[in-house]
Amino acid sequence: MQWYAVEMSFYADESLRRQWRPAHRDYWQGLADRGVLVGGGLWPDGNGGLLMCRAADEEALWSILHADPYAIGRVITSVRVRRWNVQMGERLLEPPEPAAHPREPDLTPHEHRIARLVLDGKTNQEIARQFQVSSRAVELHLTSMYRKLGISRRAQLARALSVVALAV
Structure with a gap:
């Protein structure tokens, strides 16, 4: 599993962000529950933010980012992804183990x-x-x-x- 820092910029149009915000929050909360999103936050002006994520590789990370409701709603103006090389304290940065959820049956x-x-x-x-x-x-x-x-x-x-x- 690789660590990544993702910097996103959003359109300044607050009404566009407000339209997609609930789905965006739910999406990232689901990923946080699974240990994919390990931290982050918004810039003080609300026009972007930084996400710390874990993914198998950069291609998997881009799949995650493209499925974000903000990406689908074209709220994001730019994305910068950098591999994060954790030099010290990786054990401290590990997200807590998610609560045990019964695995949903696979679709046919x-x-x-x-x-x-x-x-x-x-x-x-x-x-x-x-x-x-x-x-x-x-x-x-x-x-x-x-x-x-x-x-x-x-x-x-x-x-x-x-x-x-x-x-x-």
């Missing part, structure tokens, strides 16, 4: 196919036509996926899938 291959179509913006009816099933069958698959991922809405699916993938 068919549920992954449905999830991909949902993330591509397809409606239940369109997905049903593609698989030649009823829209009720698609709804039942989505309900099963939501239960497995601990979510309740279609809008939470992308975040839940990225967090499950990061937890591995």
